Amino acid sequence: MMAKRTIALLSDFGLQDVYVGVMKGAIAKINPHLTPIDITHQIPPQNIGAGRFCLMNAVPYFPPDTVYVAVVDPGVGTGRRSVAVSCEWGIFVAPDNGLLGGVLSLCQAQEAVELTNPVYWRSPFPSSTFHGRDIFAPVGAHLASGIPLREVGTEINPQSLITLPISPITRTASTIQGCIQYIDHFGNLITNIRADQVQGKDWAVHLDEQVISTSYTYSDRALGEIVALIGSHGWVELAINGGNAQRQLQLDYGDPVTVVFEQKLPDLSKKPHF
Numbered sequence: 566m567m568a569k570r571t572i573a574l575l576s577d578f579g580l581q582d583v584y585v586g587v588m589k590g591a592i593a594k595i596n597p598h599l600t601p602i603d604i605t606h607q608i609p610p611q612n613i614g615a616g617r618f619c620l621m622n623a624v625p626y627f628p629p630d631t632v633y634v635a636v637v638d639p640g641v642g643t644g645r646r647s648v649a650v651s652c653e654w655g656i657f658v659a660p661d662n663g664l665l666g667g668v669l670s671l672c673q674a675q676e677a678v679e680l681t682n683p684v685y686w687r688s689p690f691p692s693s694t695f696h697g698r699d700i701f702a703p704v705g706a707h708l709a710s711g712i713p714l715r716e717v718g719t720e721i722n723p724q725s726l727i728t729l730p731i732s733p734i735t736r737t738a739s740t741i742q743g744c745i746q747y748i749d750h751f752g753n754l755i756t757n758i759r760a761d762q763v764q765g766k767d768w769a770v771h772l773d774e775q776v777i778s779t780s781y782t783y784s785d786r787a788l789g790e791i792v793a794l795i796g797s798h799g800w801v802e803l804a805i806n807g808g809n810a811q812r813q814l815q816l817d818y819g820d821p822v823t824v825v826f827e828q829k830l831p832d833l834s835k836k837p838h839f
Contacts, residue, residue: 576636647659647680650723656714663729732819777791
């Protein structure tokens with residue numbers, strides 16, 4: 566029996582068309598003992614940043630020898646590289662367009678190859694529009710079946726990989742300005758401000774003249790009320806209890822968000838009298 570490692574898939578292909586099923590079929594033809602796990606196929610079309618965020622937040626919950634096939638690839642068929650990269654979290658097969666940037670910001674690449682060996686492709690003449698089927702899924706299946714990384718391509722310097730860093734935050738003594746880096750299915754707005762940058766402090770989110778106070782859960786606010794909190798992903802998030810924050814606040818990817826640290830006034834009633 567061929568080796569069997571966990572193989573996980575992420576794409577912007579959606580579920581209406583045959584693309585996801587065809588990728589799984591390509592995997593099964595190589596090793597029918599592999600059972601792909603879908604991370605998501607609902608990344609907004611061509612949104613590399615959203616794919617970056619979802620992949621980065623998914624990998625800590627998978628076995629460390631997982632093979633990931635990630636395809637959000639607006640440059641398919643162009644000169645952009647197809648790569649496979651190993652780190653302590655597993656092996657990642659993807660276009661070199663920044664999709665792996667979140668993972669590589671947390672997990673240092675150990676080896677990287679450009680996928681140049683057509684022996685491990687579905688065909689030596691891949692489609693110019695569907696590398697997910699013809700290159701990424703087959704290579705992922707071979708790697709999950711035990712083929713060494715260096716056999717599937719030509720070694721490259723991991724430092725040459727495109728990382729697509731998210732917009733940097735700007736800090737002052739009393740504020741952090743960041744932006745929206747992801748919008749989930751519920752319309753919750755996830756910023757690029759990390760939990761450890763605000764925890765243990767009194768803070769609120771300011772959107773122009775609107776001040777959004779913080780809470781621990783969505784339901785700590787009345788239905789329809791806006792709340793700022795730390796989401797399960799570990800980032801500052803804006804949400805509406807029972808509603809859609811994106812729709813109500815009219816914010817989108819990249820829009821600015823400011824956290825303001827609140828100054829507590831001294832309680833003069835406790836000041837000693839002389």
